[in-house]
Amino acid sequence: MxxxxxxxxxxxxxxxxxxxxxxxxxxxxxxxxxxxxxxxxxxxxxxxxxxxxxxxPYLDRPVLDKHMQEGCASWGLTYALASMQGWRAHMEDFHNCFPQLGGELAHWGFFAVYDGHAGSVVAQHCSRNLLDHILGTGEQQAVLQTAGRLSRYKSRGVLEDQYPAEICSNLPQHTSLKVSSMPKQGSLDNISIILVCFPAAPQLSPEALHQEAELEDFLESKVAEIFEELSATGDEPDLLSVLTVLASTVIPGLPPGGGLQSKRNCIISAYYQQKEVRRSRLAQELSPTDAN
Incomplete structure (x- = not known):
């Protein structure tokens, strides 16, 4: 697709x-x-x-066409891939997505992104030959286990602002959104992301969704409160000022390991909502009163 x-x-x-x-x-x-x-x-x-x-090696405008792929294994593993050329003059990345190998490795999968550097020749060669080479060594499981540890290390921080359950509930959407955001965040490289969800991954629960909604309601109310307090001086507070005050506030229920950073989208949205409300109010106050 x-x-x-x-x-x-x-x-x-x-x-x-x-x-x-x-x-x-x-x-x-x-x-x-x-x-x-x-x-x-x-x-x-x-x-x-x-x-x-x-x-x-760079274009004047990024190529934002996305290649999307998703699939699953019979034993419950699911995955999604998204890749984009971005600012680079050529797409140099290649990848492998094999959710289920055969024979004695029927409960093994193989996923890899090969990052092309100044050309795609080596990356393409690896995508065509690396798995066959591993399977031909006679030490398949040892090699795959080592590669798996490297993969987990390399993937840290890719979606650190999201709950695992939220990611696993819609892998294609999250891979697509993450890839789309990278050029806007300053990445000048080709972009390729594979997300893999294992059967034991946590699932969304009504209780977790309720706690999430309560946390976001609390954050929105705190942003509104801080915005009003800082606006009392007469000047419109900038986002950094609001974040600085919010960071010194005790906020219960933040995701473990994620902290306030994990809710940045909610906070930024609440800030701009307050900004728009303030501007609308000022516009009404400055408009001439209806003579009738």
Missing amino acids: RTSRKGSVEMPAFVRQLVKETEKRVTSFFKGGRGGGAGELSEGEEGGEEEGVIPS
Whole structure:
């Protein structure tokens, strides 16, 4: 399944200029140090159009087309993949998603993202051959266990602001949202994410949903209270000021290990809601009264 959306985000001009200047200087160095190597470029290279000059690895606008994939194993494992080219001139990532291997490894799966660096050749080769190589070593389980430990280490922090139960309830949605957010957060690389949910993963419960709703109601009321207190000086408080006060407040029921950071979306939404309410109120106060 493939979804498409044209990029509406432009790379900042200073970033484009920095990348281009760096590339020109590196190109000059590898051509034999013309123009002093890391110094000024020789005449004719200024426009970056000289034959042989390395093309920019970045685009002026990101490619936001997403490749989506999902599946499951007979023993209960589910997974979802999302990948995006992003700002890079080419998609260099490759991946493997095998939720269920055969034979003695029928209860094993194999998932991998191969991060291309300055090209896709090695990443593509690994996606085509690595699993067969592992299965041919005679030490499949030992190798897979080692790879699994590395995978868990590498994946830390990918969705640290979400509950595991919430993620597992809709893997495709979370992978899609996470990939979509990365260019906006400053990532200039290709983006590929695989989320795997095991049968023993926690499930959503009515009690947990109720606690979550209570926590968000509490946070929204605290943001409104802080916003009003800071507005008493006459100036509209910025988000950082509200967050600073909120961080010093005791808030019961925050997710273990996530803290206040795990509810940032709720807090930011509540802040802008208060901001809009204040502006609407000020507009009404400044509007001329109806003569009738």
